[in-house]
Every structure is written in structure tokens, then in C-alpha cells.
Amino acid sequence: MKRLFAFICLFVVAGCNLFEPTYSEGSFPTTVVNLGEVNSAYDDYNSTSHVVGGVMALVFSSKRGGRTDFDFIHESLNTLFDLKGGKFSFDNHPYGGLDVVAEQSTLTWATYVVNTPANELGPYIRSYEHDLLSADVYSNYNHHGEYMMLFASDRTGNLDIYLTHNYQDSVKSVNGSSSPLSNKNFTAPVSIPFLNSTADDAYPTFDQTNSSIYFTSNRDGSFAIYKAPLPTINPNELHRQLPKLTNVAIERVSELSSSADDKCPFISDNTLVFTSNRAGGFGGYDLYYSKWDGSRWSAPVNFGADINTSYDEYRPILCNLQQFSNQLMIFSSNRPGGKGGFDLYRVGIPK
Template identity: 35%
Template sequence: MKSNNHTIKPFGDFPVRNLEILAFRYECGITKLKKNLSLFGLLILLFACDKFNTGQFPENPVNLGELNSSFDDINSDIPFVNHEVQLVFSTNRGNNQSLDFNLIVSSIDFNWDRSDGILLVNSSNKLFDAKFQSFRDMVRRTESPAHEKGPYSFLESEGNRVLLFSRENDGVYSIFSEQEKPSIGARITQNHQILNEKSNEMYPCFYGEDFIKGIDITPSRPEKMIFSSDKDGKFDIYEAAIPVGQSPLQFLSQSNSKTIQKLAFNTSSNDHMPFVYGDLLVFSSDRPGGFGGYDLYYSQKTANGWTVPINFGPKINSEFDEYRPVVSEQPEFSNRLMIFSSNRPGGLGGFDLYFVGIPKF
């Protein structure tokens, strides 16, 4: 594996160091204090060692470096809210003949150096710890000769983690599920048809008053499901209510018809690849008024529904395509982490994964 050590300064004076395995960390050197140092001097030194108390993600996108390849790396999911991110994404690397997309999982650390105000982004080997073995095995079980895209994980009842994704069969994508701890004798991989029609159904995600993606030490019940479909000839974003008393997996597994409605902000263009974090909905769209290709937009949930979407602007979007944004929060950071994929120039080839900081709206 090649080294990819560099320092850039996309956020004011705060540099980002993207190191391959282990980041160099500045030490405050308190143990080197001379015995005759005054109390005032000690307080100054302690303050200097912690002068950048709150971390900030850069406001300009940064390529995720070693996680990317010369192929297409797209459609990620962040299963847990933590500074160590287990990133599940779709890639066609290693499939030189068929170029089919499969899901893989990689681990990265986002650490903020309080003494120097440096964001340390490291490839992590903690993914290979025993506690992640069953999670990694679940992701591997999704692999097939067909395309798998748009992963989304959540915690089901009794602490069972479920991974949703879309798989292509005969040119049509439908939503599948894989369980981390499947019941004995139960089907491991299930196919879920929502609209019961021959249309593409992709990018499922959930939201609810007490549900925040990734903050699920104990399961909390989502109230709504959001997904995209080209039922009417182009992609729109849909919403479905999950009945009280049903878990998301029960809701998806039932064959009865479901109450589905389009979100009001859909346009005559493609509104696609949604993701919800708390009251924030982010998605991709090729609607007019963007900067070219697919752009990233956001909308907020209010008592009156979803607000009119706002373009993330030219710092994040480009004249090329920006796909499937996902959002998370990391401890001790003042803004949120957003990861997305783009085929803009300067990457390793095809679509690459990027990260950027966005406000806590």
C-alpha cells in the first residue's frame, strides 16, 4: 500500500493530516517542566496545550485517500457515531471482468489535536478487532454477481444490527436486508418490494422524533421510512409511515400494501439518494440551478413538513456529479461530518469518497 501523507489547510488555519496508518501527535511536554516553574507558568502551558478545544471538519471537501481506488467508490454508510468510523461503501474494484459493485467495509479515525488544531485522519486497523468480526461478516454476505449499492444500517430489536441495501436483478434494483445475528433457520438475506411494481427502489433510510442514525446503543423506533424510486419515469423521494407496533424490518417484510407518498419538494428532474440524520435530509439532484451534473442539497423537518431544499453551494458541489451524501456527528466537533462520492478531477479515478464539514443546522 502506498503512502499518502500530506497536510492541507481547507478550514481557515486548521490543517488536515491524512496519514496512512498512524498519525503523528504533538505532545504538550508537561512532564518536561522544570521544578521551579511558577504556578502561573504552569497554567499558561496547560492552556496552550488545550487551546483548540473544539474540533472542526474542513469546509472544503477532502479526498479520503487510501480508502479510494482507481475504480468507482460510492454510496457509503456510517453505522456508528464515533470518531472511529466503520464506513460501508459500494465499489467495483477487483472485478476487472464484470465490474459489478459489491459492499465492503473500511475503518478510519477522525481525531482532533487540541494542542495544534490539527485534524488527524488515519486509516485504522481496529476494524480487525474481534468485536467487529460479525459486522464485517454481515457485509461480506451481501456479495453476489449482481450490483449492490446504497447501504444503510440500523439497530433492530434485541440489539440485532440490520444492513439494508439495493441489489440489481434483471436491470431493476430492489431493497434487500441482511442481519448481523440472523435467527437459526431464518432467511439471512431477504428481498423487500415496497411499491410492488417493476421500478427501481433504492436508498432506504429512517427518521423519527427519538431516532438519530448511528446513536442507537439501545434500539429506538423510527416513525418514517424515506427512499427513492423511478416509479414515474425519473427518480423521486418517497416517504412511508411505519405503523405503531412494527419494527422497520417487520414493516419491510410484510407483503401488504403500504401507504406511500412523494415528498412535496420533488421536481421534474431526478431527486435521488436520500439520507436522514435527525431532522436533516440530504440528497442528490440534477434539478436546474445547480453547478453541474448531480448536486448535493439539504432540507429540514419542521411541523409543516420538509423545507424547500437548499444547495450546499460551490465549496461542496462541482460541475461534475456529487452522489449519495451521508451525515454523522463526531465527539468534540463543532460541525457535522458529511461523506459523499464525486467524479470530480483530482481523485484516484472514477468516483471517489470525500469528507467535508457542514453546520449543525
Template identity: 35%
Template sequence: MKYKSLALITMILFLVAGCFPKIKYKTGKFPEEVTSFDILNTQYDEMNMDLKMIFGSTIMVYSSNYPNFGNHFDLISKVIEFSFDQENGNLFFKEKHGPVNNHSIKLSEQLYQINDPCNQRGPYSFQEGNGNYVFLYSSDCDGLSKIAMNTQGITSANSRKTNEKLRFMEEDSNEMYPSLYGKNFRKTIDHAEEMNGKPEKLIFTSDADGKFDIYEVDIPEGVVVSDFMQDKQNFQPRKLTINSSSNDHAPAVFGDILVFASDRPGGFGGYDLYYSQFKNGTWTSPVNFGERINSASDEFRPVVYFDHGSFENLLMIFSSDRPGGKGGFDLYYVGIPKN
């Protein structure tokens, strides 16, 4: 009887163990090969990504000229879930359907306020320490692209009902693609400043000198960023040293890495993607991401996200009109090293 019980217990443990997945891969890895974001792409143009993490899901906001939204670029959002299979090492992205939560409802309301008959590009969002959710983007309603701001407050009194157009440079120039950075600041997808540092600088592009260059503006200590951005008198933009004699465009900063697009000589064709790191108080000389990521077509508006201990590398998303896509510009993703 004793031996039968022992055999039965052994069999049960064997069966139970077989019901649980085998952990072969303790950490995930975003693919080193450029991969199409098929669940987002259409035969039209999809560009310019921003992410917001909500309870294991991610709200992806991007520009699209899909005809349902008119013959122009609007900002649209989709809730995406992604998972890493520790048994076989596969990474899965899927669109989340069904009931939406309060976060996605508020974002839909915010995008409804933002979208109009003009082109909306370059979304960038962050949460301030006071709880306000700030959405930056560019709009060309006046014939030139200007950076605009929409703020959802924690109370209706704090919310700005209209989209404020911001002007940092000369009146006859385009200004686009705002992003924030600072020594201790990292845009961690819907974490407030008080949780991961306060932004110290605003970065954007302008063609004030006839071509697109990357500029930065100091944000004074102790001020609310969204309030500071409304005061034109405070702005003293200066060019970054990484600019070239060509177009340097569509920058985004994540931690101490700056990624951008440029059509400078020495690339693989059209706009290529480059990166620079912030070291010893300055940006290092830009490095081309190489033929693993760039092509003979245009690669544009890169953004970097998801520095997490469960993944070995970072996730970079960008748009490209390379052959093999669904049409026009498509969104792609690829893994890049953390350091």
C-alpha cells in the same frame, strides 16, 4: 536551601507543563473545503457511504467496483480512526490496522452474506431496540434494483441467514437508497432505538413514474421496523413535496435534515447536492449546497453524520466524479452547519 527548593519545583512544573499539548482549539471543525477521502479512494469507483462507530473508531462501509471484488459493485468495509489536534486544529483520518474486534468481525460476516455477483449500492444500517443490527442496501440481481435487508441478531436464532428482497412499488421499477427518520430518531452510528428514539418513517427512491422521486412510508408505532418492512401489505408509499420534474435521488436523513442528489434545473452541472429541513411537520423547499460543494460534474449520495459537542459543525460525505480525483467516482467529505 529554601530558595533552591523553590527554584527546583518551579523548573519541574515548567518542564512538566511543556510535556502536555496546549489546548488552543477546544472544539473541532470539519473542513469547509471539500476534501478527498484519500485513504479510501482508488482508480476505480467508490460510492455510497454508511458509518458505524465502535469505541473511538469508525467502520466505513461503501460500494466499490475494485476488481478484487469482481466487475461489479460490492460493499466493502474499512476501520478508520480520526482525531482532532487541539493544539494546531488539524483533523486526521487514518486506516486502523492490526487486530479487529468483535464488531468488525460480525460486520465482515454480514457483508460476506450480502455480496454476490450483482451490484450492491446504498448501504444503510441501524440497530433496533431488540439488539438486532439491520443492514439495508439495494441489489440488481433481477435486472432492476430492489431494496434488500440483512439482519444480524443478538443470538443466532434471531439472525436472518438470507438477504430478503423487499418490494415497495410496482414490479417494473427500481427502488433504492433506504433511510429512516422520525421526530426523536437520529442515526447516531450504532446506537439502538431505545437510546435515541424510534424511527417513524422509511424514505427511499423509485423511478415508478419514469424518473427517480423520493418516497416515504409510515412505520406504525409499536412494531419492529425489520418485521414491518417484510409485510408488503402495510406499504402505502407517497411522494415527498420536495420532488421536482427531474430526478431526485439518493436521499439520506440525519435528525431533521434531508440531503439528496438532483439533476433539476438551476444547478452547477450533472447531479448537485441539496438539503431540506423538517419544520412544522413538513420538509422545507430544497436548497442547493452551492458552488462550495457542488461542481460541474456529478455529486451523488450524500450522508450526514457526527453531531457531537466536540465539533462545531456536521460531517457530510458524498461521492463525485469531479476532476482531480483518483479515477471514476471518489468519496469526499466536508463540514456543513448544524442549523
């Protein structure tokens, strides 16, 4: 009888586990949520992100501490979806993947090099190891923790686009250290003259093939989205060649631009997101998206009232994380209910 009772108990326990919900992949919540501890009582906006696994390196502009100008801040974020219980968690305490946190830590050095008493805005990060170079090139961690950062700054008066990087031509070490992150300091920022004008030029982003740079500029009056087609450049030469390019044909992207202000383009795969105060929105700046069909961009679509408000929604970025059925969009907004000024928010959107 005791053996029968024990067997029944074991079956009941096992049965409970059998009927627990399980998920094949995660899903980001589709309700807009404030990033919480990442934000401050001051303006926090204009972010970019580098993702490895479930760890995100978020770099954004902030006036925290009562600054009069925007400086870059680097935060590490942790994303997790429990496939067994369906619980989603998102915080700035990356207790898992500490090797990834170490890999992304060099981005803090980038902020030290880039920040000035002027405004630093619209950062854009590309990892050599994960985004730019093929597997055979970055084997053995040769380019582990190496990044190229494009950004805008008004250090000379108007907003211009600059570049900094910590690419290493060969593996180097400091004081005999064998760490793959040794000697990964960032270079002094240099401007990219072919993108800049006497007006404001900002928010650069590569297309999905790294063959063009899109950015925003008010060189023709209002802000519009422009495209700069690039010549064929070896990815490990981008940081050297971009500042030297001349005679690049800059074109206004008519499908994406309007008579209003269209800003902050960001491309992920075949999707471009941006912000605009064009007619037909919900008030202030709204977020829009467009799809690339192989030859042109589709007519921009407003993200709707579930994401946009009568206040300003600004600088959207898209983050693709592994094992999620949708993708994460992070943006900034000065809507009520935040910590103060502009705050950073997140929301899940369809891929």
C-alpha cells in the same frame, strides 16, 4: 540562587503550557478532502456509516479489482481531534477503540452475504444496540454487534430494496464461546415488497423516529423521493415485519422532488440530504439539503460551490461524532484529482 533558577524554569515551562491553545470541542475541516487510502482506481461510492465514539464503520459500493458490478466493501475509519493542540486526524487505521472495531466487524459478514454478480448499491445500516433498542433492552451486550442493513440490488433485473440482519432473539454462543459477538451471522437477504415496483427503487432511509422510510424511485418516469409511512412496529420486530407489510400508502414527497432526477435521500435527525440534477445547480448532480420543521420539509438548498462542482456529486451521508461542533458529510464524486472514477470525499458542514 539555584533554587530560584529552578523555580523560574518551572514557571516558564508551566507558562508555556498555560498559553497553549485549548478547545472545548473539535471541528471537521470545511474544505472537501478525498478519503485517500479508502478509495481505489475504480468507482467507489454509495456509502453508509455506523459511528461509535471516534470510530466509523463505512460500508460502500465499489468496482475495485476490475469488477463489472458493484459489491459492498467494509472499512473501519478513525477520527480524532486533539483538544489541546487543535490537530484533526482521519484515517483507516483505527489504532484506538479496538473494542468498537470488533463490535463493527460483523458488518464484514454482511457484505459476504449480500454481494452477488449483480450491483449492490445504497447500503443503509441501523444498529440495534445504538439506534433501535432502548437501554433496558440491550443491557449486558445482548444485542452487541447486531445490525439491520437495507440496500438495493438489480439481481432480478431492476433495482429492488432488500433487507438482511443478524439480530438474535436470545444470547447465543458457538462452541461454548462467551464472546458477545458469537454467532452473529447475517440472514439471506429478503426483498421488501411494499417498497418495490417494476421500476428502480433504491436508497432507503428511516426518518428520525423510525416511523417512515424514504427512498428514491423512477416508477413515475424520472427519479423522485418517496415516503412510506409505517405502522407502529416494535424496533426488535422491524426485520421480521417490514418484508410482510402490505397496503402501505407510498407518497411522492413534493417538497423534495422536481421534474429532474432526485436521488439518494439520507436522513439524520431533522436534516435530509440528497443529490439532484435539477436546474440551477453547478452541473451534473449536485448535493442538496432540507430541514424538517415538524410537519413538512423545507425547500431544498444547494450546498454551494465549496462542495459541488460541474461534475457529479452523489450519495451524501451525515455522520454525527461526539465532541464535534459540526457534522461530517461523506459523499462520492467523479471530479478530477481522485484515484479514478468515483471517489469518496469528506467535508464538515453545520449541524
